[in-house]
Amino acid sequence: MSIRPSVQRFIEYLRIKTVQPTPDYSTCTKFLRRQAQELGLDFNVKEYVAGKPVVILSWPGTSPSLPSIILNSHTDVVPVFEEFWDYPPFDATRVATDAQGTDFKIYARGSQDMKIVGHGYLEAIRRLKVEEKQQMLRTIHAVFVPDEEIGGHDGMKLFVESKEFAALNAGFALDEGMANPDKPLRVFYGERAPCWVKFIARGNTGHGSQFIEGTAAEKLVPIIDHLMQFRQTQLQIYKTPHDDGSQRTLGEVTTANLTLLNSGVQHNVVPENATAGFDIRMTPAVDYTEFKRDLEALAEKHGAETEFVQFWDDNSTTATDTSNPFWPAFEQAVTAQGFDIFKEIFPAATDSRYLRRAGVPALGVTPLCQAPILLHDHNEFVKESEFLAAIDFYAGVIAAVANVH
Numbered sequence: 001m002s003i004r005p006s007v008q009r010f011i012e013y014l015r016i017k018t019v020q021p022t023p024d025y026s027t028c029t030k031f032l033r034r035q036a037q038e039l040g041l042d043f044n045v046k047e048y049v050a051g052k053p054v055v056i057l058s059w060p061g062t063s064p065s066l067p068s069i070i071l072n073s074h075t076d077v078v079p080v081f082e083e084f085w086d087y088p089p090f091d092a093t094r095v096a097t098d099a100q101g102t103d104f105k106i107y108a109r110g111s112q113d114m115k116i117v118g119h120g121y122l123e124a125i126r127r128l129k130v131e132e133k134q135q136m137l138r139t140i141h142a143v144f145v146p147d148e149e150i151g152g153h154d155g156m157k158l159f160v161e162s163k164e165f166a167a168l169n170a171g172f173a174l175d176e177g178m179a180n181p182d183k184p185l186r187v188f189y190g191e192r193a194p195c196w197v198k199f200i201a202r203g204n205t206g207h208g209s210q211f212i213e214g215t216a217a218e219k220l221v222p223i224i225d226h227l228m229q230f231r232q233t234q235l236q237i238y239k240t241p242h243d244d245g246s247q248r249t250l251g252e253v254t255t256a257n258l259t260l261l262n263s264g265v266q267h268n269v270v271p272e273n274a275t276a277g278f279d280i281r282m283t284p285a286v287d288y289t290e291f292k293r294d295l296e297a298l299a300e301k302h303g304a305e306t307e308f309v310q311f312w313d314d315n316s317t318t319a320t321d322t323s324n325p326f327w328p329a330f331e332q333a334v335t336a337q338g339f340d341i342f343k344e345i346f347p348a349a350t351d352s353r354y355l356r357r358a359g360v361p362a363l364g365v366t367p368l369c370q371a372p373i374l375l376h377d378h379n380e381f382v383k384e385s386e387f388l389a390a391i392d393f394y395a396g397v398i399a400a401v402a403n404v405h
């Protein structure tokens, strides 16, 4: 059987090697330009950092003065360990799931994270605009940003700060979420804030056979110990079910992991310095300013210094009740398609944080239910049926939120 044109286009998008650290953004922009031409969308490209394009495909609404809808996706994907893949990660190989070819798995880096979302938006617009000739009340901007996978500093961050972004008059945004091995659709209304902190200790040196006092390592150990104990208390909270018996999610607690340790030159030389780096993710209920002050005080107490490599200090979340006029429309469209919603705080960081900090309500959704979580993993794939269902999903959701009065 021949491949549907929508799947063919998705495969073409998946084959573009927008892989970090040297993403082919130029081929990607050309692909998106062609999509815009086919769909009759306005097309704009802006590079806030040379070679890192923010691409915007716009569909004007009938009431263009109303705040617009942003359909956000990042175009870059994370690197691969190709030797662990069953199929080349940028071939988008289509493999039948049974002898009859009832369904197919499409293997590609970025299939889940997040090209199914970005391309799902485009196919949904194609259906609504080109095939069904519908008109939306609000203007829709499908925004394709670079570099999310390395923090979005040269992409979404600069875009949100730009005059072009202000001109979009954004009222509501959709962005990425995560697959769910269980049935409900995970809807992320906030995310944990990254705190990447280094503790740097300096001390006395000397021969490794002596009792040297005030060493760098001695200063670092109680700091590590303190954070390990903190980690343990958070783990206990995480393991304790809610009163109604439901499990807690990672987004509800703060995690702390010792991810970097550096010190030493030779076995018999007491090192002059030692560094411990932690990846801490703060749940929005935490007072971030106080948390940072506590880390600084901890370092000072033990004679060390801190360096914050990343520190996100905004804990805005998106309202998921009637105070957010887009929520009931979103909820209704999603439940009409048979999904149960599971509201969550995203455990890691996405570009939605820049939108929420700028005051734009954003929901993170990847419409993959009863599907394995494969983002950043070997053999990342989506099923063809999941991609086709994603088009239905976005057609319903886009029409609902873009027609909110």
Ligand SMILES: CSCC[C@H](NC(C)=O)C(=O)O
Residues within 6 Å of the ligand: 148, 149, 150, 151, 152, 194, 310, 348, 349, 350
């Ligand atoms: C602080 S920028 C890092 C961004 C990255 N995002 C994801 C989704 O893995 C993370 O949370 O580690």
Ligand SMILES: [Zn+2]
Residues within 6 Å of the ligand: 074, 113, 114, 148, 176
């Ligand atoms: Zn992603």
Ligand SMILES: [Zn+2]
Residues within 6 Å of the ligand: 078, 113, 149, 375, 376
């Ligand atoms: Zn990712």
